[in-house]
Amino acid sequence: MDETAAASASASAVEAGDGNGDGDGSETRGGDDADPDSDPVVSGEGVRKSYGEVVALDGVDVRVESGEVFGLIGPNGAGKTTLVRALTGTTEADGDLRVFGAPPRAVDSQRIGLLPQSFDPPERLTATELVAYYGGLYDAARDTDSVLRDVGMADDANAWYETLSGGQKRRTCVATAIVNDPDLLFLDEPTTGIDPAGRRALHRLIERLAGDGTTVFLTSHAMDEVERLADRVALLRDGAVVAVGPPAELIAEHGGEPRLEVVVDGPAGDEPVERVGGAMSRDFAVEPTADGLRILGVRPESIGDAVDALDAGGIAFESLAWSEPSLEDVYLRLTGEAYSPRTGTGGIADRAGEDAQDGGDR
Incomplete structure (x- = not known):
């Protein structure tokens, strides 16, 4: 049964x-x-x-x-x-x-x-x-x-x-x-x-x-x-x-910070991260991804600052996607x-x- x-x-x-x-x-x-x-x-x-x-x-x-x-x-x-x-x-x-x-x-x-x-x-x-x-x-x-x-x-x-x-x-x-x-x-x-x-x-x-x-x-x-x-x-x-x-x-406790996902125009690697990090006027964290880079701590009102840093670092990008942390982030972080x-x-x-x-x- x-x-x-x-x-x-x-x-x-x-x-x-x-x-x-x-x-x-x-x-x-x-x-x-x-x-x-x-x-x-x-x-x-x-x-x-x-x-x-x-x-x-x-x-x-x-x-x-x-x-x-x-x-x-x-x-x-x-x-x-x-x-x-x-x-x-x-x-x-x-x-x-x-x-x-x-x-x-x-x-x-x-x-x-x-x-x-x-x-x-x-x-x-x-x-x-x-x-x-x-x-x-x-x-x-x-x-x-x-x-x-x-x-x-x-x-x-x-x-x-x-x-x-x-x-x-x-x-x-x-x-x-x-x-x-x-x-x-x-x-x-x-x-x-x-x-x-x-x-x-x-x-x-x-x-x-x-x-x-x-x-x-x-x-x-x-x-x-x-x-x-x-x-x-x-x-x-x-x-x-x-x-x-x-x-x-x-x-709020486990999900992390809002982030801006950047798909770069060309091969991804450590160099874009270093160039953008050096051009930052705000205290953003930058990390590499398979398609480009991720800028952490970006609030909606500071997306323009992140884009300015990309331009100042000479990073051509194909797309930007901003997101807030979700329950999926909690799941991934805790598991x-x-x-x-x-x-x-x-x-x-x-x-x-x-x-x-x-x-x-x-």
Whole structure:
């Protein structure tokens, strides 16, 4: 059974509410506005998980408030998928894990939606049949047609899953995760393979769900997606959280300075850097790149000074591109551009046992 079906059909040992939400209907988002004394929707303390000698999670602490969009980022092999599986009760892990105040496997599955990273539903069902099938696993499901409209699949609702494009398949999978109108929604790489227009539509859907009180746990490699959607972000590396906070705060602390990327007209090398550095009238840092050079610390109002320094240094350039630091810069700085995950030669997918399904991204 795939993870979504397993999460949906699991027996509930403890009823955690009536399935209609755990709040008072307020549309206030979580994050900075959350009550620090309130019980979190998701919490984990000292979460650990190993596969043989491979440590996937090494004492992770996590807390997600009601109505919050919580982003989890990190390199392949960092432990993201293993953490999602532990929090949804689809794999065992050590530590204190709570969802709606109960152990993950004791939570009423009606309240949770899950889109795993890998999801292979029956291909000879139409999108409508597939969503209706998963809706049938719940006591009260949303109208299938309205869910398909939400994810942009209304026009292809009667197409067989096997005939859909990669992006259409992923949107259909998102529909199966929200058909029960969950109070808590886990999305593991929800926009993989989806075109830009489809990504924007799903972003708006996630924002609307969060605005209506759904708590969203989002895992993604798309830093722009996480920066836009998440109230708070945790960065996972080697199974441990190395930074956590609102995206703007992480960017301010770890993102570096604004920069001006210069593509030079001719071979790049150290000489342009030396000539421009010598012509600088401001305290800018200059470093070489594959196509030219990068001038750090350039604010919008000082771009003209940087251009004057290029002219004074006799540097002909093809293009200039100014940018502010982003969550991607935080990611690269805290993980390293050449970071190689410690999965070993075979990786955990080669290990025996049912938990070997956590292979790949982990």
